[in-house]
Amino acid sequence: GQNIDQPTEMTATEGAIVQINCTYQTSGFNGLFWYQQHAGEAPTFLSYNVLDGLEEKGRFSSFLSRSKGYSYLLLKELQMKDSASYLCAVWSSWGKLQFGAGTQVVVTP
Amino acid sequence: DVKVTQSSRYLVKRTGEKVFLECVQDMDHENMFWYRQDPGLGLRLIYFSYDVKMKEKGDIPEGYSVSREKKERFSLILESASTNQTSMYLCASSFRGQGIANYGYTFGSGTRLTVV
Numbered sequence: 001g002q003n004i005d006q007p008t009e010m011t012a013t014e015g016a017i018v019q020i021n022c023t024y025q026t027s028g029f030n031g032l033f034w035y036q037q038h039a040g041e042a043p044t045f046l047s048y049n050v051l052d053g054l055e056e057k058g059r060f061s062s063f064l065s066r067s068k069g070y071s072y073l074l075l076k077e078l079q080m081k082d083s084a085s086y087l088c089a090v091w092s093s094w095g096k097l098q099f100g101a102g103t104q105v106v107v108t109p
Numbered sequence: 110d111v112k113v114t115q116s117s118r119y120l121v122k123r124t125g126e127k128v129f130l131e132c133v134q135d136m137d138h139e140n141m142f143w144y145r146q147d148p149g150l151g152l153r154l155i156y157f158s159y160d161v162k163m164k165e166k167g168d169i170p171e172g173y174s175v176s177r178e179k180k181e182r183f184s185l186i187l188e189s190a191s192t193n194q195t196s197m198y199l200c201a202s203s204f205r206g207q208g209i210a211n212y213g214y215t216f217g218s219g220t221r222l223t224v225v
Contacts, residue, residue, distance in 0.1 A: 008149075033213055042113075042199065043152075045213035087151065095140050095159065095209055096167070101151035 002026050004100035006088050011106045012078055020073045020103045022088035030091040034062050034073045037085045037102070046073070046086075075105070083107045112136075113217040115200050121223045128187040130220050132200030139205040141183035142214065143167075143175065145196040152199065158183055159205065190224045197221050 003025045012018040024032070031050035035043035049055055049064035049071060061074040075082055088100040116131035134141065140159050144152040144167075154167030156175040164175050172194060176184045183202075187194055198221075201214040 004151075031210055035213075040219075042216035042218045043214075044216075048210055048213060050210065089152075091209060094165075095203060095205065096142075096154060096157065097214060098154075099144075099152040101149055 002092065002098050004088055004090055004098055006086075006100040006103045008101070009104040009106065011108060013108050014078055014080060016078050018075045018078060018105060020075070020086050020088075020105070022071045022073070022100055024069050024071070024088070024090050024098075024100075026090045026092040026098055028093040029066065030093070032062075032064055032071050033089040033091065033097060034060075034071075035087040035089060037087060039084075043087055078107050080107050080109070113200055113202055113215050115198075115217040115220050117220050118218065119221050119223075121225060122187075122190050124191060124224055126187075126190045126224075128190050128222065128224075130185040130187075130198055130200075130222070132183045132185070132202075132217055133181055134183075134200075134202040134215070135181065136202060136215065137180070138202035138215070139180075140203045140209075141177065142201045142203075143173075143183065143185045144199045144201065145169070146199055146219070147196050155185065187222075190222075192224050195222060195224045 006022045034046040037043040047062040085102040087102045089097040113134045142157040143155045158177040174186045200217040
């Protein structure tokens, strides 16, 4: 079956680093996405990984290991505005994204 | 600025009513999707469409139907609303094939539906 797991909540202080892990078991794999969703708003695209390794985009980086079915999103130099839910999603087949339940990141002063 | 627009932000409907949720995109995307989002369950795919008049069931299609008469518009229909359909409904669209990798999905802001 399809399974995408990520922690429910993480708390970190402003300026710190937080790593959000995502493990997946899906019937197909064409890549993995990370989305950010602020409360009451639409999810917005953060990153896409299809090859193993680290992709860096400013303060945000995303890592993928296909053999381990594992990804993480790294948020550096945390800011208050980074408080949001972070969604891991696998492009499994036919243009469909399968989403994890999301990780709520709380940034404290 | 590219957009996916959902017609209502909040809706309150009575049990048994027929409910229409509308979604319009202006990006000439081929694919369109309807998800519902519930706490602890994440986004679950209800239906999707890869072309006009084409539709495919997602993971939880029971109690729902869809319509796609024009490329830019994808409607979700609750045939007879029930309280367990109270949820946040999100519409999304994307290009076909490799376009998904390049741009991902674009989501609408969501419709929070309450069935009483």
